Amino acid sequence: MNLKQLSEILGLSQTTVSRALNGYPEVNEGTRIRVQAAADKHGYRPNIRAKGLATGRSMVIGHVIPTSSRHEMVNPIFGDFVAGAARTYAEKNYNMMFTHAPDTSIEDSYRSLFSRGAVDGVVLQGPKVNEPRISVLSNMGVPFIVHGRSTGVDLPYDWIDVNNQRSFERATQFLIDLGHRRIALINGLEEMDFAQRRRNGYMAALQRAGFTPDPALLRSAEMTEIYGYQTVCDMLKLDDPPTAILASSIISAVGVRRALEENGLKMGRDISVIAHDDELSYMRNGQDVPIFTATRSSVRRAGELAAEMLIERINAPDDPPKSCLLEAELVVGNSTGPVRQRL
């Protein structure tokens, strides 16, 4: 059932039918009702491609996944972010499209996505320091939003981010206040912008307290469970092991816990742990009592907001750049406690 057929059934022109269905004012109310009824009855749905062709809009938002980040798509954080975005898209009648592109041709992918008219805008996830994708998109003059920011890129662009620096600074300060001096940071991959900021926060707190950071207590890698486990196992072998640990994600924190338990240490008593909690659905930080003391910020919510901001941008390409900085909350659980003298 297409527009032509429907309009023939109704004995009206395609113009009128189209307008009636799209809520234009210049159509008689009686006609509109009649048209709507017929459309419902015959289950008419406008062909999305034809519509897009005519309007120049695709009503699709693209998410490009670099092939390199083999885990990206799969990263639970990514998943929750996307789930949030999906919610907004559904509400605003947008669709979400994923493209897998080799890193070498990432620019090409974006260009192709837009010039082929496949999407109206894109979401850029996981920005690195000096993220090259930002200038690519910026030069193309297309609507996009960055989840995170990129140090070193001074173009104006829309972004939404959590205040990583402040939240890690606070967490570190919290540990310092509990008497800890040997604080380890189990960070995400160093090239990622968020990791950089978290480290800065951590460093800032240490320095303010007059401590010299120990490189042996600083690690960075992709935030898996194994990584958290392995790192803690290694660090416990140091002559002067940490008395507190900051983990960049709940997933790694699970590994941290495994390592501690295997070594007969009790979190909160023998060693303190703070994790960054993105509020992942499948890995909640406990129920009533948090398992981990944590810096908490819903990545799902960030996804919702990012999508909203992007859609606004699409509808008003010339508005000044927007940004949104979310503050993480520090929730105190049982994984932290006053420093304990040498075990």
Added chain:
Amino acid sequence: MNLKQLSEILGLSQTTVSRALNGYPEVNEGTRIRVQAAADKHGYRPNIRAKGLATGRSMVIGHVIPTSSRHEMVNPIFGDFVAGAARTYAEKNYNMMFTHAPDTSIEDSYRSLFSRGAVDGVVLQGPKVNEPRISVLSNMGVPFIVHGRSTGVDLPYDWIDVNNQRSFERATQFLIDLGHRRIALINGLEEMDFAQRRRNGYMAALQRAGFTPDPALLRSAEMTEIYGYQTVCDMLKLDDPPTAILASSIISAVGVRRALEENGLKMGRDISVIAHDDELSYMRNGQDVPIFTATRSSVRRAGELAAEMLIERINAPDDPPKSCLLEAELVVGNSTGPVRQRL
């Protein structure tokens, strides 16, 4: 830059340019090269919507996420499956589209997706027992593939699944062979088809060994970490607690481990645990030595295969139904051991 402009530059008709670019045989080789060069030079990309409109193909595969399964999109299992599918799509020049739809209008969503020409096929994930979506799609006569199967639906349809029954039967048998009698099953949501099959496997092994299953040792819910934790805490309070546990996912197994450790029990010695391992990227089951003895099957691989099967179906709508049953491997780690007499 569109086809018309490009053909004007070249002094050729749109027909010829289009054919040259699409590899039709009836175009002179010299011309083809000239056209290709000009296209590259000017960065011409055919408009995907116009192309779709003309060919009737969208080159898009849809994944519909029921709103109800709040976690679905976020479910790490889902993520890995989709990552696998994405890989295949990229290879075959398909795109992947997600739609979030309220459960009440799931049928409508499918209908709309196809009748609006938005997708060429869909992947149905997380089928329940008597899954109604299958007959909806089947009646619509559109290409689709089910990840999993649905007991109670006897229409023919394409599916790919892991042999859940056999793998849980083997795992249970393995525990029985180690001398366990009190074996708990921490299963997924009962309405899910896979959970049903896993339970059947578990029951079959128990019955064959002549044991009567104890309902107190059987739980089902969404497979979160908390769920695994809570369930084990509860079961340990029984007069006659289990000596072995079967967990339906690594995520829940992490919770199981937490509960055991909190209760001072050591996996493999005091109590045996087998988990089902979908080989999630962010939650690997250890490195060299598996953390958990597990029934292992890559859900990512399943995603790749599902996508391939679906694309085949799209290209040959009248082929007989296809299916693919993957066998899970039983990998033995340190979480299982001979039964221990009352603690």
Added chain:
DNA sequence: CTGGGTATTCAAAGCGCTTTGAAAACCGAG
């Protein structure tokens, strides 16, 4: 040279929708 086949190229129609510019229908005031 010429005719008939083959290799190339082309103009135009069509995919299903929106939108422009014009026509028709309707209205109450004069």
Added chain:
DNA sequence: CTCGGTTTTCAAAGCGCTTTGAATACCCAG
């Protein structure tokens, strides 16, 4: 009645591509 001004409806053009059916160019046997 008639007329200017609203409403309401319409025919047709256009979005950018593929594809059909026809035309032209080319080639070699006769």
